[in-house]
Amino acid sequence: MEEQDIKRAGLKVTQPRLKILDLLGNTRERHLSAEDIYKILLGNGDEIGLATVYRALTQFEAAGLVNRHHFEGGQAVFELASEEHHDHMVCMRTGRVLEFCDEIIEQRQRELAHQHNFRITGHSLILYGEFLDNNDEKA
Amino acid sequence: MEEQDIKRAGLKVTQPRLKILDLLGNTRERHLSAEDIYKILLGNGDEIGLATVYRALTQFEAAGLVNRHHFEGGQAVFELASEEHHDHMVCMRTGRVLEFCDEIIEQRQRELAHQHNFRITGHSLILYGEFLDNNDEKA
DNA sequence: ATTAACATGATAAAGCATCTCATTTCACTC
DNA sequence: GAGTGAAATGAGATGCTTTATCATGTTAAT
Incomplete structure (x- = not known):
């Protein structure tokens, strides 16, 4: 509620x-x-x-x-806000936004941060481009 | 030149x-x-x-x-602009910026984009946080 | 040197976001 | 349910970053 x-x-x-x-x-x-x-x-x-x-x-x-x-x-x-963090693919043609989660990337980010003595408080991963199918209506 | x-x-x-x-x-x-x-x-x-x-x-x-x-x-x-794409860790305390490259993440991004029929034209990965050592002077 | 196209810089203007403040709304008490 | 103080609202002003305008100055090629 x-x-x-x-x-x-x-x-x-x-x-x-x-x-x-x-x-x-x-x-x-x-x-x-x-x-x-x-x-x-x-x-x-x-x-x-x-x-x-x-x-x-x-x-x-x-x-x-x-x-x-x-x-x-x-x-x-x-x-x-949803339960878990997620990243975004943004279509530059239609503005459609797709959310995705990937544990491999998340894990790798943590490793890299640790290697550099860096404490992550937030992060932002955005892929820009365009969707090749035409599902933009169903976004 | x-x-x-x-x-x-x-x-x-x-x-x-x-x-x-x-x-x-x-x-x-x-x-x-x-x-x-x-x-x-x-x-x-x-x-x-x-x-x-x-x-x-x-x-x-x-x-x-x-x-x-x-x-x-x-x-x-x-x-x-440098030869290869790179990502950034940004220290919220000092403003220091560290560049990093990671082929595992790059590769994974390509896989995910392909899975979603997405053609990447650009991307942005930024980790926000703070460096735990005090190397900020040598940035 | 001349010249035509391009670049500069001061200022105006646009765009996004926040601040101000008088008025309204909320939530709590009786 | 009316009264009250604190918090929230909304219209407009303001701030900040970036872009547009345009008269003047530079560039580079003849």
Whole structure:
């Protein structure tokens, strides 16, 4: 329940915050920019301000509810945080984003970090390119 | 020779462009933001405009002479392009950047992309964290 | 030296994100 | 359920990075 998540984050349960979390959880496109969210909610007839969207997303990120990614192209995108870390393939043609997990890469990253006396606190692996099939509709 | 690189890129050989390439090649810190470059050159007594720095870097990037990276923290950083692709560990405490190459990860990325019918045109792997030793001075 | 195309740099402008602050909403108490 | 203080909202201002504009200055080839 979104309400619980918001409370657990030490935040008041408000309409804007519920709407944002709900949208992130129930949209076909898991990865949305702050402006996407703002426009979709406005389109739904909700009253909301862009500043509120940014604020809420930043708070959700701090609470671990959502992740922020900086794909190429200026705007950051947000997604509901899932159990395990995952990486992304981003189609430069259609914008489609595919998430993937790979334990071999994760393991190798840990090894390399250890070799260099580096303590990893976060990481970002993004493959840019394009999908050769035309499944982009079913993304 | 920097002059040749600039010519090969189809650009005129100008003082600002030479200075920028020279700086990128001869600075201890391989990764500089446009503003870093601008300020260093100003500090050296050179006359240069920030717009010129951005323009030159964008042109060099298009020509494959430099790479642009979007580490966390707003500003993009630029580095002289080297033979082979490499990834980065970024120290969140000191800003130190360590480059590394790992064929196991590269290979695995290719496999995963192939599995998903994805043609890779670029990729970005960044590990954020901190170095546990205090070699930051020798970076 | 001349010249035409290109480059420069100061400043304006665009784009993304955050800050400000007056108003509203939430959640708790009685 | 009304009252109250703290927190949240939203409109607009502001900040910061990057790009566009354009009059002036350089380059490189004749």
